[in-house]
Amino acid sequence: MNLVNNILKSHNSMEVLRRSFSISPRLLTEKSLTIREAITQAMDEEISRDERVFLIGEEVAQYDGAYKMSKGLWKKHGDKRVVDTPITEMGFAGIATGAAMAGLRPICEFMTFNFSMQAIDHVINSAAKAYYMSAGIVKVPIVFRGPNGAAAGVGAQHSQDYSSWYSQCPGLKVIAPYSAEDCRGLLKAAIRDDDPVVFLENELLYGLHFPVSDEALSADFVLPIGKGKIEREGKHITLVAYSIGVKLCMEAAKELEQSGIQCEVVNLRSLRPLDEDIIKNSVKKTHYLLTVEFGWSQCSIGSEVIARICESDAFDYLDAPPIRVTGADVPLAYAKTLEQNSMPQVANVVKSIKKVLNK
């Protein structure tokens, strides 16, 4: 393991991302937040708002979070509300789940979701199923959050995308935000929700700036769980993505704009419940569908999206078979070239769009 985030390293990797991330001059005059700031603020505000809310996890208190996601929170709120644990995921995920059953509202941070595999029994068997098994007697209002998917150069055991794993389980709500506004509104909604929520962040996005509206900065700004967002309107093809996949779609859409192809980008925001309507309506408009994600292809979010469209009335509107852009079907290699070629790039998206549209 693992893993203290390299501030230097992440700054560098963010520089690279920032360079490829277009910021129009107009945005510079608007208010903006990084993903890191959005998440820290949301936790800070909810800890202040509700005394049942506390943050628990490895290095979250004195160290300010391995990825500095809880910077200043321990100093501000103290030992009771921001709790450092030993490196024992099974134990502290179970303790957090038990505390939630007893009426508290824990935010349980996994240093990365790769380590949630050590604790997955509590996420699935203890948290997700308790409400059903108890016929509604036991509520589990907990948020499991942390970075999900690959960071840069951290090898196979630290690079997995758990989106499709968690999204498969009834009883859980699963969120995979893209922008700062998504993070603020959905994390606050997750903390206030009475059901267990898995909140999948992405380390490569942590340092990126996103514009935010005044409304989104209000202390009571919450977004509805289970609703997607049209991140960009277009009429020629629907691109469905979540988390960092949305960024890839936005870049591909920008690139194709010049050749007259207008892509509609659907940011799913929630993976469970999945906003079927937003996808169907978009497909009915564009007649073409492509899904984009960094996870593996088999039983992926894209597989589910395409299956749902094929099972729905939107299928009749399709003018070509929908296809998926995904991570390569291999454990992720460490070496840079291999790593790059195992993760989808803008070129994969552009090429796939052209194939689907037969252009």
Next chain:
Amino acid sequence: MNIYAKLIVRLPANGWRLLLQQQQHKINSSIPSLATAVRQASSGPILEYDEPNAYKLHMLEEGPNNHVSCTREEGLDFYRKMQVVRRMEASANNMYKAKLIRGFCHLYSGQEAVCVGMKAAMDKNDSLITAYRAHGWTYMMGVSVTGVLAELTGRKTGCSEGRGGSMHMYGPNFYGGNGIVGAQVPLGAGVAFAHKYRGEQNVCVALYGDGAANQGQVFEAFNMAKLWLLPCIFVCENNGYGMGTSTARASANPNFYRRCEYIPGLWVNGMDVLAVREATRFARNWCTSGKGPIIMEMATYRYFGHSMSDPGTSYRTREEVQDVRKSRDPIASFREKLLQAKLATEDEFKGIDNEVKKLIEDAENHAQNDPELQVDELYSHIYSNPPANFKVRGCDNFTFKDISK
């Protein structure tokens, strides 16, 4: 090599004189227990000394010998290996800062006496598994410095061809390099299970840090290892901090050698290479005589942060690190003992240091100039026995690679 040969021949000739000097020194010394001695044996001069505080015992009537010794040849070999690990990590540190190494990188500097001392007491067919602070152990388990450094730079001559990186290195009888805290402990018990199953007189050494010591699966492994009397040496390398959290803040019982009420434990001064070797001999004998597992706690220290991203200064003071470097450094203290016993000269150490420096420079050069694997290679090694016509999907629906034989 020439340096060794020349000095081994020369030194025994004045061995008796050295011994007399040393004995005189011993008589004059007010702390005789810490004094080193040199004695002539059939194999040549020997460094020997008492280390009364080298061990603490749990559920053991007798412990390892407090009188430790090594021959001149062994001493120089241990010194050299510890220096190789130290300098290899210094090189990794530099290459990380030069952005030639990516991702996570956990350095072993400060803990060298543990890997060198333990390996010296192991049989060549014994097995070992460790956590992600794996570079030093990878070298000691037989991978070349080039194999380690080229893996760190992600090149094809790396010991995992650049697929694994810092945390995932492997070698003969060496099962990694594991990135998941504590996961290697039951795996190590499983390797010990296999040794016992096949009736081999070998042990598996399963290493973990003071942070991992609290993982539930560690205790599950303890239980089964004792039930089934597995020849497993569980080794807690206690460097004082699990990431940024001190042992006192993470462990209700920070005496890791006393963590199990049914498995004997042995605390060892992990900064003394000879005490480590002696204790490992004892633990190995314990396991191979059919008594089942044993727990060792190696009291050691890491000079760098948890990983390259951690400056290692927010949860401990710079003075603390400097103090350990000055007073307990495993290499400097061992060098001093060898010098004091006149088993080797300053010039000889300089010779070894220069030779090690050259070795590391060559390996570093190699690690920087080697190519990465061809892109197509990313699809190989998913299965050892791929089904017929097995195609691996790339990142889109138009990229497939047939990997069936």
